[in-house]
Amino acid sequence: MERCMRTRPHVSGVARVHKNRTHGITSSSCFFKRVQFQVVSPSRKNHVLARPPPLHPLPSQTDMSLRKLIPLADRILVQRILPKTQTAGGVFLPETKLDKPNEGKVIAVGAGGRKADGTLIPPSVKEGDTVLLPEYGGHTVKLGDEEYQLFRDEDLLGKFT
Structure with missing residues (x-):
């Protein structure tokens, strides 16, 4: 107007x-x-x-993805690796037949946990590692279009080498 x-x-x-x-x-x-x-x-x-001044929207999810999330203490930010939707023969699998992804890539790592006496326990993984995740658990975080999960270091089941 x-x-x-x-x-x-x-x-x-x-x-x-x-x-x-x-x-x-x-x-x-x-x-x-x-x-x-x-x-x-x-x-x-x-x-x-x-002309009316343009409406400036609140920070969108895209703006949120530009910021880096740094986990605190012994928490680890992981992005699940999606399973392949196509077999070696070229057949596409429906989503109902796909397994829940239990592998993930470590995006960010916290400083580490503390013992009862206050000494620092360093995290067992570093950024870029591929880890084995539990089927359930973790805290889901959505940054932009991407979905990540926050786990405690002790909740991770293993690390692929």
Whole structure:
């Protein structure tokens, strides 16, 4: 919805003026304090319409994926490796016949756990390792379009070499 900004002073704060031709009507547009104004009629140059400022959305999931999640303590961020959907012979398997993925790639590792006396226990895996995951458990985290799982170091079943 456009509203008239005729009473607002805009000449002194004009940053730039653009000339454009739309449907055979010449009009000018200018910017005042980061708001674009458009002169609708060449004969009525003091009648200016202001476009509403764009709505800035809240941080989207895509923005969330740009941030890196660093697990705390002995937690490990893992992305499950999806099983192959095609056999060696070229036959595509339906999703109902696929096993739940129990392998994952370590994306990020926390600093490690603490013993009762306060000494640090280093994590048993590092970033990039392929690990064997339990069938259930973990905390699901969705960053952007990707889905990750947070596990404790002691919950991981093994590490592939």
